[in-house]
Every structure is written in C-alpha cells, then in structure tokens.
Amino acid sequence: MLEAAGTNIFNYMFVETYGMNTDQLVPWNSFLAGDLDGKGLTSALQKISDKVREDDSVDKVKVS
Amino acid sequence: MKDTIPTAETASRRPEPAARGGRPRRRKLTFDRVTFFLAFLGVPLAIFVIFVLIPFGQAIFWAMTDWRGFSPDYNFVGFDNFTKMFQDDIFLKALRNVALLAVFVPLVTLTLALGVAVAITLGGPSKGPVRGIRGASFYRIISFFPYVVPAIIVGLIWAQMYDPNAGLLNGVLTGLGLDQFDTFAWLGEKTTAMPALMFVIVWGLVGFYAVLFIAAIKGVPAELYEAARIDGAGRLRTTVSVTLPAIRDSVQTAYIYLGIAALDAFVYVQAMVPNGGPDNSTLTISQRLFNVAFAKQQFGYATAMGVVLAVVTLVFAALVFLVNRLTGGGEGESKRKAPGSRARRAAAKGGAG
Numbered sequence: 024m025l026e027a028a029g030t031n032i033f034n035y036m037f038v039e040t041y042g043m044n045t046d047q048l049v050p051w052n053s054f055l056a057g058d059l060d061g062k063g064l065t066s067a068l069q070k071i072s073d074k075v076r077e078d079d080s081v082d083k084v085k086v087s
Numbered sequence: 088m089k090d091t092i093p094t095a096e097t098a099s100r101r102p103e104p105a106a107r108g109g110r111p112r113r114r115k116l117t118f119d120r121v122t123f124f125l126a127f128l129g130v131p132l133a134i135f136v137i138f139v140l141i142p143f144g145q146a147i148f149w150a151m152t153d154w155r156g157f158s159p160d161y162n163f164v165g166f167d168n169f170t171k172m173f174q175d176d177i178f179l180k181a182l183r184n185v186a187l188l189a190v191f192v193p194l195v196t197l198t199l200a201l202g203v204a205v206a207i208t209l210g211g212p213s214k215g216p217v218r219g220i221r222g223a224s225f226y227r228i229i230s231f232f233p234y235v236v237p238a239i240i241v242g243l244i245w246a247q248m249y250d251p252n253a254g255l256l257n258g259v260l261t262g263l264g265l266d267q268f269d270t271f272a273w274l275g276e277k278t279t280a281m282p283a284l285m286f287v288i289v290w291g292l293v294g295f296y297a298v299l300f301i302a303a304i305k306g307v308p309a310e311l312y313e314a315a316r317i318d319g320a321g322r323l324r325t326t327v328s329v330t331l332p333a334i335r336d337s338v339q340t341a342y343i344y345l346g347i348a349a350l351d352a353f354v355y356v357q358a359m360v361p362n363g364g365p366d367n368s369t370l371t372i373s374q375r376l377f378n379v380a381f382a383k384q385q386f387g388y389a390t391a392m393g394v395v396l397a398v399v400t401l402v403f404a405a406l407v408f409l410v411n412r413l414t415g416g417g418e419g420e421s422k423r424k425a426p427g428s429r430a431r432r433a434a435a436k437g438g439a440g
Contacts, residue, residue, distance in 0.1 A: 042383030046177070048362050056275065056365065078171070080153040080164070080385065 034086050041075045149390040156386035168391035181370045185350050192349035196289045204300035217312040231294040242358025245287040249273040280364045303337035339411045346403045372396045
C-alpha cells in the first residue's frame, strides 16, 4: 500500500516533530466554538504547516 | 590674610594639586582602602558583569543564530530571525496584545490605587484635621490582601471563577437573574478574554500600589491640604491639583514597574489561558517565546523575541520618562526646588481659579 502511494505519504508524527500543537489548537478552538467552518479550519492548519515548510531554519524529517 | 577665610571650604577641598592644573593627587593605596574597594565595588560589579551584562551580550548573539537549543552546532544568520518575526502574524498579534496590556493595566491599576490611597489618607470628614475615612487602617490592610497571594494562585483561582459551567462569577450572575451568562465563557470569547485577563492583573496588583501611594501621600506636608481646603478645593480637585503633582515621582516609578509587569504577564496568562486564548487574543510575547523555545526548539528565534521584548520594555520606560518630563516633572526639577513646591503652586493656582 505504501508503495502504491508513492510520494503521497506523510509522517503521522509531524505535529509533535515540528512543535505545531499549540499553534493548531487555536484554529481548532475557533472551529469548535463555531467561529470557523471546515474550510477555514483546513486552510488555517495548512497555513501553519506551510510556515514550517518555508522555514529554512527547521530541520525537516525525511519521510520514508 | 588667608587665615581669616573660613576653614569650611579649605577643609573639604584638597588645596594645592588641583590648582596646579594636574589631576588630584592619588591617595595612598593602603590595605584598608584596597579591601574596601574590593568588597564594596569589586564584588557587586563582578556579579553584575557575570550575571547581567554577559548574559545580555550572549542573548543578543544567540538571537542572530539558528541555534536549536540542544544542537552542538549552529549557523550565524544575522537579522533573519528578526525579519522572520515581523512577518509572523502570530508574533505580531502577541505584540499588539502586550501593547494593549501595557496601555490599560498601568492606567487602570494606578487610577484605582490612587483612589484607594486618597480615600484612606485624605478622604475623611471635611472638618478638623485632614484624615482618612473611618476604618481607614482596616481598608488599607484589606486592599493589600490580593497582593499577598502569589500570582500563580491568583491566576488559578480566577481561572476557576471564570469557569463557564461551574464558575463563581457565572453562578452569581445567573443567581441575580442574568440568564444569558448561564454558560458564558469569559476566557473563551474573543471580546471578553482580554478584559477578563486585565481585570485579574489589576485585581492582583492594585493593593500594593495603593500602599505605595499611601506612603507617598504621608510624605506630603499636611499644610498643603489644609491650605487647599481653606481655598475651597474639593476632594477631587485636591487629588488632581495637590496630591498628584506632589507624588508624581512615585507615580512614575509605579508606572514603569507596572508596565514591565504587564508586558511580561506570563504567570497570569499561563495560569488562565495557557494556549493563547481564543484566536490568540490573549497571547503575550513571553508566552509565544516559551512555546517557540520549548515546544519548537527554536532557541535562536525565541531569544530574538526576548531581545525584542526587552527593547519594547525600554521604549515603554523611555515613553513614561518623556511624558513625565513633558508634563513638567522629572529629576532635575525636583532637585532644584524644595519638595512640594510644585504642589504648593498648584494649590495656590487651584485656589485662585
């Protein structure tokens, strides 16, 4: 199954690895309070991940 | 002729070498003098340099690296951390939040503290000597109680008080018939989280500053107040025109202390809204720094935030000094004139006006 997925895989520990938990709690909180819809939540979470991706000072874990 | 000149001058000044144009003759370095300097100047200076100045320098250096905290090597990145910081929307929000705290917390706290202090020292009956309201010493002790409780306990207690379902605050409000507060999350709504947090900080600190102001007001000569009263000044007028100018140095000091406390505020926010509050509306720089350093292990970046926080604190202190200077206070003035002369003039003006 992993082979079939090719490059479309991710490490499920990514939240802890990059210390994004606290950042992600904020949009999750807004979502559960009803201030954000599903689309807003996913885009906010994506923004947090993108910030880590574009940060050169963060050592990226190799996904295999 | 020379002998007739009073000796007070010559006794206090070393006579000859300065007149010759050279620098004053160096005193002999006896064992007593050397040990005295070592103990009273050398030791404090060494402690200050080792534990204050060197860490400052280190922090500024680490702020320009991408050190990860536990990594053996790091790269020097110059001002990258700072440019990154000012593009980070979360950090900018934290900066805005501490700015709000620094504006409102000192203002509200000191206004309340001044009110309490004036009531306790001067608010008494308008006949007879100037004195406080009845039971003044009782109120003075009571007002100090919140400050005796450690800040972390204050934060935890108020976190329970604000609890939406079981909190005392909502219990009292619904008990009064205000049913819309049934499950109202004071720390969970964007609009109320920050004011609720500010209220707790003010609640925790107002007693201390009330006691500080009481001590300052006790140092103001009572004749000033009697004169103001004879001139027909009411209590509010006396407070604004006599008390406030007379204790302005205390107010300035208190303002700077409180500003530093409000810019930090780490204990209170960490106890009440540990994750930055709804939509980061109560996130402070210190909290962000803590997360970046210990959750993300970006120590270099976090140190840069600390440097920015230090700069913000210094700017705040400079602003307070500047405002005090512009409104006519300041060190130089109070040294030249007798203490209270400003207040006396103000009282005279208040009476004439």
